[in-house]
Amino acid sequence: MSASLDKGVRVLKEVIDAPIASYFNSCVHCGLCAEACLFYTETGDPKYTPIHKLEPLRRIYEQEYTLLGRVKKRLGLSKPVTDAELAEWQELVYNSCTLCGRCSVVCPVGNDIVYMVRKFREGMSASGNAPEGIKGAAQRTITIGSPMGVKLPAVKAQMKHVEDDTGIPIPLDAEGAEYMVMLSSMEIINFPEYLGAIAKIMKQAGKTWTLCSTAFEATNAGMQIGNSDLARVIVSRIVDGAERLKVKTVISPECGHAYTALRWEGANLVGRPFTFEVKHIIEVLGEFQAQGLLKTEGKETDRLTFHDPCQLARRGGVIHQQRSLMNQVAANFVEMPDAGFMNWCCGGGGGASAIEEGEELRLEAFKKKKSQLDAVKPDRLVTACANCRIVLEEGLEHYQMDIPVVGLTEMLAEHIPDTATKSAEQQGA
Amino acid sequence: MTIHNDAEFKAALAGLDTAGQRRAAARFVERVLDLTADGRVKAAVAGALRGELAETDRDGLFQGANTARVESFTQCGRETDWHAQAGHFVAKGAVACVKAPAAGENLAWDAAMHARMARTCQGVASGAGTETREAEAQYTLLNSLLEEQLKA
Numbered sequence: 001m002s003a004s005l006d007k008g009v010r011v012l013k014e015v016i017d018a019p020i021a022s023y024f025n026s027c028v029h030c031g032l033c034a035e036a037c038l039f040y041t042e043t044g045d046p047k048y049t050p051i052h053k054l055e056p057l058r059r060i061y062e063q064e065y066t067l068l069g070r071v072k073k074r075l076g077l078s079k080p081v082t083d084a085e086l087a088e089w090q091e092l093v094y095n096s097c098t099l100c101g102r103c104s105v106v107c108p109v110g111n112d113i114v115y116m117v118r119k120f121r122e123g124m125s126a127s128g129n130a131p132e133g134i135k136g137a138a139q140r141t142i143t144i145g146s147p148m149g150v151k152l153p154a155v156k157a158q159m160k161h162v163e164d165d166t167g168i169p170i171p172l173d174a175e176g177a178e179y180m181v182m183l184s185s186m187e188i189i190n191f192p193e194y195l196g197a198i199a200k201i202m203k204q205a206g207k208t209w210t211l212c213s214t215a216f217e218a219t220n221a222g223m224q225i226g227n228s229d230l231a232r233v234i235v236s237r238i239v240d241g242a243e244r245l246k247v248k249t250v251i252s253p254e255c256g257h258a259y260t261a262l263r264w265e266g267a268n269l270v271g272r273p274f275t276f277e278v279k280h281i282i283e284v285l286g287e288f289q290a291q292g293l294l295k296t297e298g299k300e301t302d303r304l305t306f307h308d309p310c311q312l313a314r315r316g317g318v319i320h321q322q323r324s325l326m327n328q329v330a331a332n333f334v335e336m337p338d339a340g341f342m343n344w345c346c347g348g349g350g351g352a353s354a355i356e357e358g359e360e361l362r363l364e365a366f367k368k369k370k371s372q373l374d375a376v377k378p379d380r381l382v383t384a385c386a387n388c389r390i391v392l393e394e395g396l397e398h399y400q401m402d403i404p405v406v407g408l409t410e411m412l413a414e415h416i417p418d419t420a421t422k423s424a425e426q427q428g429a
Numbered sequence: 430m431t432i433h434n435d436a437e438f439k440a441a442l443a444g445l446d447t448a449g450q451r452r453a454a455a456r457f458v459e460r461v462l463d464l465t466a467d468g469r470v471k472a473a474v475a476g477a478l479r480g481e482l483a484e485t486d487r488d489g490l491f492q493g494a495n496t497a498r499v500e501s502f503t504q505c506g507r508e509t510d511w512h513a514q515a516g517h518f519v520a521k522g523a524v525a526c527v528k529a530p531a532a533g534e535n536l537a538w539d540a541a542m543h544a545r546m547a548r549t550c551q552g553v554a555s556g557a558g559t560e561t562r563e564a565e566a567q568y569t570l571l572n573s574l575l576e577e578q579l580k581a
Contacts, residue, residue: 133506136507137507140508148506149508150509153553157549157553157559158549161545161549165435165542186505189503189509189514190503190517219505219506221506354505354506386505387505390502393502397495
């Protein structure tokens with residue numbers, strides 16, 4: 001057994017906790033999880049059955065923690081987990097699993113398969129079997145602080161760009177602000193308009209807000225690769241920043257896994273309750289809407305539909321807010337089949353979009369989204385996740401579907417009357 | 430009228446008709462065109478610079494530039510290549526030059542912003558910093574364009 005395999009198997013033994021043991025014992029092999037996974041439904045290949053993706057972990061559980069398994073192991077009757085097998089499983093645990101959680105919610109015995117996959121990833125990561133793309137992202141997170149290598153000067157450049165574009169100052173390190181706005185690397189690099197939209201919305205709502213120079217990056221590569229220590233470091237940076245600035249609420253950006261990492265797992269990762277609240281930007285916008293602080297004018301008249309990011313809707317329970325927001329600015333909003341809680345993933349979550357060798361499979365899986373879109377034939381597709389947005393654009397381009405993709409936050413900001421930002425523009429003039 | 434700041438710049442661009450906006454957009458993007466090697470992007474800008482485009486030609490140029498835009502996105506988790514990212518923003522600018530205008534959209538302003546982002550990315554890539562003079566260069570370009578229009 002190689003040193004890396006030894007380490008990986010040791011980690012896998014350690015991550016098998018009571019829930020995982022009960023999940024393996026409870027599985028009735030019904031196959032419902034297969035029908036819930038877009039990698040299975042679109043390829044028909046049984047190896048993509050979610051519970052099968054955990055087979056090496058199941059064998060370790062059986063061999064280490066069950067009486068019969070231990071006896072079989074002692075007698076040499078069980079099949080040990082090997083380096084080659086874990087390498088083969090990389091495709092199943094990373095490329096073909098976006099941690100979308102659809103399998104978990106259809107399981108009739110309540111097995112949280114996503115939880116199991118994430119634990120399995122810890123062993124895969126420890127044994128060196130994570131994909132190079134995700135390893136690189138994790139390494140950059142450690143050395144630079146951002147999975148995509150974004151440094152503070154690039155953020156400041158974007159702030160200046162947005163200030164020029166909107167005429168609204170972008171606060172940095174403003175102590176005592178009500179909200180600390182986080183960004184994902186994707187928004188810094190590809191979608192500067194997101195920050196501009198936040199500036200317009202906050203200004204109209206009359207809220208104080210700030211970016212944080214030591215914690216602007218929300219993306220959690222530790223969660224994607226399966227490394228709790230790294231996930232903890234990333235969350236700790238955000239906690240330190242938020243507490244230094246004494247903010248009341250940290251806003252997770254349009255990035256699914258950033259939200260899950262910070263909102264649902266952050267306090268457990270750092271081992272204490274937060275001194276601030278964590279909300280997704282869509283939750284905050286929903287609150288502004290309910291409080292009458294989001295005043296828009298006009299409506300989009302073309303046919304719009306909404307793609308629910310998995311971590312926001314299924315894993316996060318944020319479902320009605322985005323619909324209410326859509327209805328505020330869209331006169332012709334239509335729902336795709338399975339929209340909301342049971343929406344199908346774009347195919348690029350959970351770090352999958354960072355895996356170059358997984359691109360062909362990702363595009364194959366995109367046929368599920370294509371069928372959803374074909375059912376309603378929208379003029380445009382709206383979403384609330386920067387990663388979904390790019391994966392959707394690539395899939396649409398690949399299948400020659402002329403459907404522009406837009407971010408919900410930006411679309412709302414476009415409907416804020418100019419008078420809300422006029423004074424700032426004039427000041428800048 | 431001489432343009433000195435973004436408020437005047439934006440207002441002047443908003444006063445142009447669609448053809449004028451395309452011309453201005455193309456001039457802005459032309460300044461950063463050397464940051465991409467993509468022929469589809471260059472073709473779109475060249476088409477917009479030529480002026481009046483038939484609907485089918487414009488649509489073809491749009492499709493090409495838009496594909497270049499999508500292909501040049503930096504994927505989530507991948508290391509940012511700021512040179513390539515500059516090219517991505519040039520592609521976005523080229524799309525603004527040839528896209529069908531939607532209500533309330535200021536194509537030339539959008540193109541100007543994308544061109545500035547492209548220049549900023551170039552600055553990050555080269556290590557030269559992110560302070561650029563692109564905005565001032567755009568004011569000068571627009572001043573010239575408006576003068577040309579007055580003379581015509």
